[in-house]
Amino acid sequence: MSVVERNNIRLHGAGDRTMVFAHGFGCDQNMWRYVEPAFRHRFRTVLFDHVGAGHSDLAAYDAAKYASLSGYADDVVQIGRELDLQNAVFVGHSVSAMIGTLASIEAPEMFADLIMVCPSPRYIDDGDYVGGFAADDIEELLASLADNHMGWSAAMAPAIMGNPDRPELGEELTNSFCRTDPEIARQFARATFTSDNRADLPKVKARTLILQSSDDIIASEQVGEYVHKSIPGSRIVYLKASGHCPNLSAPDEVISAVAKFV
Amino acid sequence: MKSYPRWPSLCDAEPSEDLEDLFENAPCGYLSMRPDGRVAKVNRTLCGWLDKQPEEIVGKRFRDLLNVPGRIFYETHFAPLLRMQGFFNEVALDLKTSDGSTIATIANASERRGDKDELLFTRLTIFKATERRRYERDLVDAQSTEREARLRLEENNADLTADVAEQVANRLLEKQNADLREQFIAVLGHDLRNPLAAINAGRRMIEKSHPDAKTARITRLMGESVTRMSGLIDNLMDFARGRLGGGIGVEIRHGDRIEPTLAQVVNEIRSSHPDTEIELRFDIPQTVDVDHARVAQMFSNLLGNAIAHGSKARPIVVDAGIVDGVFHLAVSNGGEAIPPAAIERLFQPFYRGDVSPSSQGLGLGLYIASQIAEAHGGQLDVNSDEIETKFSFKLPIT
Structure with a gap:
């Protein structure tokens, strides 16, 4: 299976440069549906699903590889090589901001610009560092996911599992944008919420923009500012939008901030 | 007095449905959120479930009604x-709830948008789902139990398949061993017997062409050697059959008297050992079902031993009879007792006692004799003291 099929890569638009949009923990590439089209006239745009999410190839899911964010970063680098990316723009939401960080360190020539939407290098408090969550909170989250009753009716879980070969059926399922195999969801949650990429931030060479939401319980202002301070020469823009998904709740504000930066 | 139907009051008796009351006291929870995620309105039913006053909820963020994992999941899944x-x-x-416990619910939500597609409210309808959640948990547990059982089954199947493969391999090996054994025995029989037969034929020719006393003495000794060697080959073949897995085979013949078979063996021995005194005590009133050739072989061996090891001063006694449904054939001789340590090993193959070099064999005779006894379902025992040494074959016949 090719990288294109594995990560359900969708290409749109045209331009000298390419803009890659990466979704975070929870949903799939549809997270960018109100933002990505705005850049098609200037950029070739790339949408994809992380392995395990959306319409990616579930058979490619390897628990050992995706136990840490570096597995996902390797995929991003592979996607970049497949599409022969140079001097491109990487836009990562939530945990994908850190996945993009790792990818840009691994292949510095690939991404000239790094745009982080609601990033956090570490979710769990650590000494003076305030990530926003106690270790117990995250353990409780992982335990709930392991119980397999979090969020969705357990009885409907087989419907997710049953359709990876027939994505057209998935379209008919409500809630399908944010459905994941419960076991994969649990492991992605572990990789995400136990990650610590603070030491990687100073290694970033790409021009970096941080979009900081207000009232975001997943990635607070304090965390956004930590990222800003840790990446030399980075810029931070405070959005009026509240919550963890400004790309959905305030797409115009996100588009305008991104457009100004690139 | 005329009475009239009381229409108006009948109608009044039917309470009209009050929408405000329907909202507040519906059998489900209602909650509306403003675009910023704060609660705009909540009904009394939901307040009751949460054990909170409306003012404790209105104006607060909806996500604050959830625990931390719930908030993360809400922000990363449901809000998007x-x-x-x-x-x-x-x-x-x-x-x-207000006391810190949680209630399991199932929620539907929809956005209410204005004329310009701007978000006005997000409305949630909430149902208690304690029982449903329990069923779901049971279902999840059942699924994981089933999965574990299936894994165990697969493991068992794999083990079983491996076992069967091993057994098939073992059978194949046994079959190959059996083939090898038969081949070995055939080679033994053919390759050793043929030259011996040639030597014997040559001996007879010499006997005929040189009818002098000196030659006769030599050819007689040669004949004895040929007979002994032929016996050794027979023993070796029996041992090979017995030890290499096949066991000594017996072909039981039914309804024949055993006495003539025994008498023939005695006659053969007497003719080759004319000086030996053999006393017979036969009392066999009925037929005994045995492999006559094998019993003859065993008997011949026992007699041969008695002659070789017994005292010449006393006769060899053969006692054969049936007592209490057990056939016995005993051969006894006088002479020194066999030491107890030697008795233990007497029936083991290749055991040779302290015998003169001329009478040395392979040490297979008694081993084969005991194998023949066992193959008949009987047994061969020995008793030895200063007075006599007695080998007894006993076989239940009823």
């Missing part, structure tokens, strides 16, 4: 979903 499709259905939410 609402924006993407304008609604969500059948989402499981655990809501916190």
